[in-house]
Amino acid sequence: MSDAIRLKVEKIDKVFKRRDKPSVEALRSIDMSVAEGEFVSIVGASGSGKSTLLRIIDGLIAPSGGRVLVDGRAVDKPGPDRAMVFQQDSLLPWKTVVDNVAYGLTLAGTRRADAERTAQRFIDIAGLQGFEHHYPHQLSGGMRQRVNVARALAVNPKILLLDEPFAALDAQTREIMQTELLSIWQETRKTVLLITHQIDEAVFLSDRVIVFSARPGTIREEIPVTLPRPRTLELKRSPAFVELVDHIWKLIEAEVRAGIKQS
Numbered sequence: 001m002s003d004a005i006r007l008k009v010e011k012i013d014k015v016f017k018r019r020d021k022p023s024v025e026a027l028r029s030i031d032m033s034v035a036e037g038e039f040v041s042i043v044g045a046s047g048s049g050k051s052t053l054l055r056i057i058d059g060l061i062a063p064s065g066g067r068v069l070v071d072g073r074a075v076d077k078p079g080p081d082r083a084m085v086f087q088q089d090s091l092l093p094w095k096t097v098v099d100n101v102a103y104g105l106t107l108a109g110t111r112r113a114d115a116e117r118t119a120q121r122f123i124d125i126a127g128l129q130g131f132e133h134h135y136p137h138q139l140s141g142g143m144r145q146r147v148n149v150a151r152a153l154a155v156n157p158k159i160l161l162l163d164e165p166f167a168a169l170d171a172q173t174r175e176i177m178q179t180e181l182l183s184i185w186q187e188t189r190k191t192v193l194l195i196t197h198q199i200d201e202a203v204f205l206s207d208r209v210i211v212f213s214a215r216p217g218t219i220r221e222e223i224p225v226t227l228p229r230p231r232t233l234e235l236k237r238s239p240a241f242v243e244l245v246d247h248i249w250k251l252i253e254a255e256v257r258a259g260i261k262q263s
């Protein structure tokens with residue numbers, strides 16, 4: 001990680017205006033930054049505005065106030081400097097793994113041979129060797145998410161945005177994906193901003209965890225995670241890890257419980 005600030009979020013507000021219904025204040029005055037090469041996670045109760053913030057950072061929706069800067073430059077629409085991975089995979093079902101991973105490059109006008117070579121590199125990094133010519137429906141959920149991550153990385157973004165990428169996976173697959181994401185991050189040194197509702201996932205992966213409070217979403221606390229790297233799953237049993245997870249859970253427990261009652 002360097003000291004250079006890669007992503008800066010300045011005073012972001014978001015109010016959703018709705019016809020014939022009260023408007024929803026989703027975010028209020030969010031200020032945060034992520035350093036080049038840093039891995040930061042955001043946790044918070046459901047409805048605390050996490051996805052809204054990520055979509056604003058990606059440029060998919062406009063904030064009501066404030067701005068987003070990448071390397072000091074304001075951005076207000078999607079661009080190749082940011083790549084997003086969602087909970088539900090967004091692979092093209094009629095394209096093979098290699099064509100899916102190469103897709104963004106092809107769209108950007110990269111020559112086919114070059115796009116395929118780059119795609120192959122990220123297929124290897126994502127541990128998908130041997131599945132290049134499979135179609136999405138022939139892969140498990142975990143493998144499809146690896147293809148999504150490979151595809152996001154193939155366009156060489158400065159920032160990888162991940163919105164609950166493993167939420168649809170079973171617990172064992174999720175843990176394996178966590179260790180794989182760590183090794184991908186170690187190898188590519190990308191700046192990562194991850195949203196998750198799994199506190200242990202956030203602590204395990206991150207250099208820093210940002211805790212949101214709900215309605216409107218605001219930053220309640222930022223928690224540096226100084227646990228040593230490289231990290232393996234055994235770390236989750238260490239007292240320091242358990243203590244951090246417990247601390248974060250106490251910060252959001254009341255809101256999570258209130259959310260369960262509401263839904």
Ligand code: ADP
Binds near residue numbers: 018053
């Ligand atoms: P999270 O990802 O933390 O669960 P979201 O960012 O999805 O939260 O949502 C934050 C709040 O904004 C919620 O109350 C949600 O209902 C509301 N919201 C999100 N998108 C829209 C929209 N397009 N129109 C109206 N309200 C929205």
Ligand code: MG
Binds near residue numbers: 050051052
């Ligand atoms: Mg969300």
